[in-house]
Amino acid sequence: MTRIASVLLPMPLPEAFDYAEPEGLGLEVGDQVAAPLGPRLMRGVVVGIRDGVGGNRPLKPIERKLDEPRLPPGSIEFVQWAARYAVDFPGQPLAIALRGARAPKPKPVKVVRTTGAEPARPTLARSKVLQAAAGADLSPADLARAAGVSSGVVKGLIDEGVLALHEIEAVARFDEPDLSRPGSRLSDSQAAAADVLKEMLQAGGFQVALLDGVTGSGKTEVYLEAAAAALAEDPTAQVLVLLPEIALTQAVIGRVAARFGVQPGEWHSDVAPPARRRVWEAVAGGRCRIVVGARSALFLPFTNLRLIVVDEEHDGSFKQEEGFIYQARDLAVVRGKIEGSCVLLASATPSLETLRNAEQGRYRWLRLSSRHGIAQLPEIQLVDLRATPPETGRWLSPPLVRAMAETLERGEQTLLFLNRRGYAPLVLCKACGERMTAPDTDSWLVEHRYSGRLVCHLTGFSMPKPERCPHCSAKDSLVSIGPGVERVEEEARALFPDARVAVFSSDTVFDAREARRLVEAMAEGQIDILVATQAAAKGHNFPKLTLVGVVDADLGLRGGDLRAAERTYQLLAQATGRAGRRDRPGRALLQTYAPEHSVMQALQAQDRDAFVAAEMEERLFAKLPPFGRLAAVIASGADPGQLDAFMRQMAEAAPNAEGVEVYGPADAPLSLVRGRRRKRFLVRADRGVDLSAYMTTWRARVKPPASVRLAIDIDPYSF
Numbered sequence: 231m232t233r234i235a236s237v238l239l240p241m242p243l244p245e246a247f248d249y250a251e252p253e254g255l256g257l258e259v260g261d262q263v264a265a266p267l268g269p270r271l272m273r274g275v276v277v278g279i280r281d282g283v284g285g286n287r288p289l290k291p292i293e294r295k296l297d298e299p300r301l302p303p304g305s306i307e308f309v310q311w312a313a314r315y316a317v318d319f320p321g322q323p324l325a326i327a328l329r330g331a332r333a334p335k336p337k338p339v340k341v342v343r344t345t346g347a348e349p350a351r352p353t354l355a356r357s358k359v360l361q362a363a364a365g366a367d368l369s370p371a372d373l374a375r376a377a378g379v380s381s382g383v384v385k386g387l388i389d390e391g392v393l394a395l396h397e398i399e400a401v402a403r404f405d406e407p408d409l410s411r412p413g414s415r416l417s418d419s420q421a422a423a424a425d426v427l428k429e430m431l432q433a434g435g436f437q438v439a440l441l442d443g444v445t446g447s448g449k450t451e452v453y454l455e456a457a458a459a460a461l462a463e464d465p466t467a468q469v470l471v472l473l474p475e476i477a478l479t480q481a482v483i484g485r486v487a488a489r490f491g492v493q494p495g496e497w498h499s500d501v502a503p504p505a506r507r508r509v510w511e512a513v514a515g516g517r518c519r520i521v522v523g524a525r526s527a528l529f530l531p532f533t534n535l536r537l538i539v540v541d542e543e544h545d546g547s548f549k550q551e552e553g554f555i556y557q558a559r560d561l562a563v564v565r566g567k568i569e570g571s572c573v574l575l576a577s578a579t580p581s582l583e584t585l586r587n588a589e590q591g592r593y594r595w596l597r598l599s600s601r602h603g604i605a606q607l608p609e610i611q612l613v614d615l616r617a618t619p620p621e622t623g624r625w626l627s628p629p630l631v632r633a634m635a636e637t638l639e640r641g642e643q644t645l646l647f648l649n650r651r652g653y654a655p656l657v658l659c660k661a662c663g664e665r666m667t668a669p670d671t672d673s674w675l676v677e678h679r680y681s682g683r684l685v686c687h688l689t690g691f692s693m694p695k696p697e698r699c700p701h702c703s704a705k706d707s708l709v710s711i712g713p714g715v716e717r718v719e720e721e722a723r724a725l726f727p728d729a730r731v732a733v734f735s736s737d738t739v740f741d742a743r744e745a746r747r748l749v750e751a752m753a754e755g756q757i758d759i760l761v762a763t764q765a766a767a768k769g770h771n772f773p774k775l776t777l778v779g780v781v782d783a784d785l786g787l788r789g790g791d792l793r794a795a796e797r798t799y800q801l802l803a804q805a806t807g808r809a810g811r812r813d814r815p816g817r818a819l820l821q822t823y824a825p826e827h828s829v830m831q832a833l834q835a836q837d838r839d840a841f842v843a844a845e846m847e848e849r850l851f852a853k854l855p856p857f858g859r860l861a862a863v864i865a866s867g868a869d870p871g872q873l874d875a876f877m878r879q880m881a882e883a884a885p886n887a888e889g890v891e892v893y894g895p896a897d898a899p900l901s902l903v904r905g906r907r908r909k910r911f912l913v914r915a916d917r918g919v920d921l922s923a924y925m926t927t928w929r930a931r932v933k934p935p936a937s938v939r940l941a942i943d944i945d946p947y948s949f
């Protein structure tokens with residue numbers, strides 16, 4: 231009897247394939263193997279083994295077992311669960327789970343070892359080197375440093391043959407966290423929250439808690455304390471901290487390092503492939519015990535995950551919108567369930583979904599209602615732009631400019647928040663009225679002055695700003711409409727020529743190092759006015775930042791999205807929450823044309839509960855999340871006729887089910903992207919309905935033509 235291995239490949243294939251196990255390979259579930267697929271050899275993971283004979287045709291044998299870490303059972307179960315949930319092929323989440331395993335190995339490193347030969351001239355320096363070299367495998371430079379001698383001494387010993395260079399594979403070194411270090415002295419309310427978390431960890435098993443604390447209340451300190459407890463509980467325990475932005479991972483990595491005296495594993499798209507591999511292997515080997523990362527860190531091969539922290543859990547960046555579509559906050563709860571770990575969701579403005587779970591008692595609800603120490607929440611003032619408009623062609627109103635002048639005078643910092651990259655969101659021709667749009671996408675081109683280009687923020691398409699209108703050929707007729715961060719920066723410089731002004735957006739800060747540099751410069755007071763998109767508006771602690779000016783508070787409220795109010799509230803509460811986080815009182819000015827809007831009123835009154843109650847009522851009435859569930863089907867195609875025909879076919883194939891309504895087809899919110907038309911169905915279901923199962927059935931009934939791409943989005947972020 232042969233053994234049959236079922237192998238999942240990291241590709242969009244509907245299922246795992248069966249292969250014969252060659253004699254004596256001794257495969258186990260989780261092993262990485264090379265298996266033939268057509269003419270090619272592919273890396274895959276064994277997800278099942280059974281005895282048996284193949285069907286009619288003999289099975290192809292597995293080529294070989296790879297000398298790579300095994301994927302732990304929890305990872306495999308998670309990948310399969312995630313695929314079922316997202317109504318996608320299991321190879322898609324597997325590809326994310328193997329991202330580190332498939333990265334190139336780090337280059338081998340040169341280390342020095344003793345050869346056994348005696349030095350011709352023994353000196354004190356030389357004996358120090360020999361002592362330090364014993365069993366240490368250090369590079370020549372590190373050895374010299376360890377022995378406290380110059381590098382010439384080491385080189386001399388190598389030349390003499392007393393030491394020899396060896397090339398070895400670089401193994402990731404993740405030192406053990408130092409758990410004897412004391413954390414901050416917690417306030418009573420922090421300590422109470424930390425105690426509950428410690429109890430939960432001690433009890434073991436899957437549990438979820440919401441750490442609901444106003445900005446600056448010290449949530450990070452609380453979860454570091456919980457992390458310490460989790461790590462102390464068990465010498466192999468692992469902790470994962472998920473954050474929505476790379477800029478935020480940098481700040482938290484610093485705090486973890488300060489708390490535990492070791493660098494945590496760092497995981498996000500900006501980590502270089504060899505470093506990614508180091509972290510992946512160390513996590514699989516249980517050597518890396520703390521990981522700080524962005525959403526895909528959830529797919530790392532943890533072997534004993536005790537605590538998952540999702541910081542800023544409300545943040546939309548936890549939703550992965552392309553490729554494999556998933557909500558990392560929700561999947562964190564799933565992974566926690568599979569691993570039997572504690573999951574801690576932290577936020578000052580939790581999502582309505584999470585608040586509902588807390589209200590219903592499904593999650594433990596831990597509240598921190600005041601800022602740490604003597605820091606107070608900022609005073610929030612609405613600036614009615616109808617009453618006090620900025621000068622023509624300017625964006626900062628007189629009250630905000632006055633507040634900035636006062637802040638500068640006191641030697642304090644201002645954050646101007648505008649969630650819009652570039653110089654101007656729209657360029658139009660004043661001769662013919664033509665709006666500059668991307669050639670193949672229905673979105674405006676955004677003017678970027680630094681690069682002198684017009685850029686499509688959806689697809690990345692860009693072109694130099696033309697001298698003549700492409701439509702009517704008028705010369706110098708193109709005007710920039712509306713503000714982006716670059717334009718606000720220009721205005722701030724013009725108003726305060728002596729102030730040090732910087733911009734923080736994904737155009738000026740493209741990697742983790744630059745983000746860290748700017749955050750440090752801000753923290754050290756080397757910047758007076760920071761103009762920032764949301765990339766810098768959340769999570770950070772800048773002691774001298776006392777004024778936050780929101781340039782366009784209404785920005786997120788436009789458009790028909792039903793989550794707009796919630797999102798705007800969260801974003802602005804976060805942004806204004808940057809002010810006055812230490813001993814100096816802070817204030818925030820919100821420029822708005824709609825001061826009477828419920829979001830603005832709630833922000834000014836700092837009355838989150840009232841806002842949440844009102845918003846919950848509307849959702850309840852419409853049976854929308856968290857009182858119902860949503861999914862979207864998005865189909866795109868370059869041929870509108872074929873796309874429409876397919877959408878009609880889909881509409882007919884929609885299963886009838888109790889408590890499910892299907893709306894559409896209609897144009898998707900972005901109806902043309904890269905030359906492809908996009909159409910969408912929206913599906914609403916009652917809470918008890920297994921929406922993934924419904925979508926799976928529906929999908930199985932249709933077969934899109936080759937020209938049509940179909941994507942299913944469970945719990946779409948915009949609706």
Ligand code: ADP
Binds near residue numbers: 414446448450769771
């Ligand atoms: P949050 O995550 O809730 O926004 P943080 O954990 O960043 O808040 O804390 C806000 C500020 O207060 C930080 O500068 C932090 O170092 C400080 N802080 C919080 N708790 C303590 C504590 N127990 N002792 C000393 N400083 C604290």
